Amino acid sequence: MTQVSMTVNGKAVSVEAEGNTLLSTFLREGLGMTGTHVGCDTSQCGVCVVHVNGRPVKSCNMFAAEAEGAEVATIEGMANEDGSLGVIQQAFQDNHGLQCGFCTPGMVMSAAALLAENPKPSEAEIRAYLSGNLCRCTGYHNIIKSILAASGQEMKVAAE
């Protein structure tokens, strides 16, 4: 066991971890932050996406020790300071961007990474960026709509 220290959502944390402890396990079991989900555990589904030094990573596919000294951001840090929903979260609620909600933490974190790079993405750019995030309710349409809304854009409706 070694002590692993990092900053999570702006707060310094330090917990003992084994060499093979995944960042997702560190967050969920070491810190009790269960907002980050683990779905496939094979790095396919993207529900475990968090930000490490501003970049999206699959936390089930990175060792906690590799995040030593890093700035980590998780879904728990996406709400506003008063506890109300952040812009992306609110857009997901307003646009039915979640059904069962299991994939939502990863979707929101990927969306946040995308909007930080590209504040007005096209629908195609959003779809491409979410290629590593799976929603088994297949609610993709409203997820795209939510992210467009969070970026102040409306979804183009196909001609009737």
Next chain:
Amino acid sequence: MYAFDIKRPSKLKKARKILKKNEGAQVLGGGQTLIPTLKQRLAAPSALVSLARIDELKGIRQKGDELIIGAASTHEEVAADGTIAALSSLAGGIGDPAVRARGTIGGSLANNDPSACYPAAALGLCATIVTNKRKISADEFFTGLFETALRDGEIIKAVNFPIPEAAAYEKFDQPASRFALVGVFVSQCKGDVRVAVTGASEDGVFRWADAEAALAENFNPAALEGLSVDPAGMIADIHGSPEYRAHLIGVMAKRAVAAAG
């Protein structure tokens, strides 16, 4: 996963020392392939030696007519570079954004997955793989399925790519994994034409000699008309038969030549 320690040296020499001292220790790049492998208990390293803190392995720079890419450069960093457009576009098409933020060029080449994209770029551009011991030409580097010329404890430091006159990579995505069902990298460099194929052969990445000869005469998709690849030795899986892949090589090669021209 089996238990192991992670070492995070900040110098390459130190990494070498740890590898020498710990029998069964393994190098950890971005971990995008190694971690899933460890989870399946397909590997049981005594320790992992992370390369993430070693500055000597980082950075992308142009030196003369070569682009030198540090082995620990992530796919995302190579995608953003743009000096060799075909290479950056290839890197930007690997996996998904989260994979590209962690996965490294050195890790991908050392793993030599038969469906990975980078081996096609290295072979298709006649890159030189620079290790802590020697320089290895891409022609000598890839020796078979998940096999390379790397010896035990040898670490890739950088990959030197000649900057080509023209190049393009066309990949037919396997949509679930986003690996190449078939990917073809073509280039024209110092008068040489290269056509490197990934995703197709059971032996991993290879050069399509007939196509190279035809394109050396006439660098045009039409030059590939009538050429075919023998399906023997091509990968057969649920996504495509050997015949399908052999056919796809011709299609993707033509598209790549059109894109490069």
